[in-house]
Amino acid sequence: MLMEELPPEAALDGPPPDLDHLLQRTLGTVREERHRAVRRRGRITALSSTLVVAGVLAGGVWLGQGMGVGGTAEAVLQGTSPEGAQMAVQVTDTEGGLRLVATVDGMQDGEACWLVVHTKDGRTFTAGSWRAHEGEVTLAGSAMVRAGDVAGVSVVDHDRRPLVTAR
Numbered sequence: 001m002l003m004e005e006l007p008p009e010a011a012l013d014g015p016p017p018d019l020d021h022l023l024q025r026t027l028g029t030v031r032e033e034r035h036r037a038v039r040r041r042g043r044i045t046a047l048s049s050t051l052v053v054a055g056v057l058a059g060g061v062w063l064g065q066g067m068g069v070g071g072t073a074e075a076v077l078q079g080t081s082p083e084g085a086q087m088a089v090q091v092t093d094t095e096g097g098l099r100l101v102a103t104v105d106g107m108q109d110g111e112a113c114w115l116v117v118h119t120k121d122g123r124t125f126t127a128g129s130w131r132a133h134e135g136e137v138t139l140a141g142s143a144m145v146r147a148g149d150v151a152g153v154s155v156v157d158h159d160r161r162p163l164v165t166a167r
Contacts, residue, residue, distance in 0.1 A: 101138065120149055
């Protein structure tokens, strides 16, 4: 309120004595309201960003399950050789082919071994290799063949002789 707007009678005693205090209180209220609005806007931004990130992660997991990242276990194949070697293979069908997890025990220490997938039509795919050591070994491998086409999985030596076969 400006002095020109006041009627002359109001200014007889001069401006109110607490005019400066009133101005400071009003400015303090305006600053506090602005600070609250900025803080509220920051919280809303943080919350919406968190929700967007959570949605993107959930969508990635959901999409990844259908793209060969996951898969369904089709079968567990087992076999024992006459020499006492044992093998169990979990065969998982994925969109990109076949995933294998083989547990092999009883191989001769130091033997070079290959994990080979045999198909029903006679093709073979090497899914992994390792050097055998004493005790059980678990290894993962993959091959570009469907689980329904698998006739068996073998561990073969350097000369491609089967050491143990799981069917």
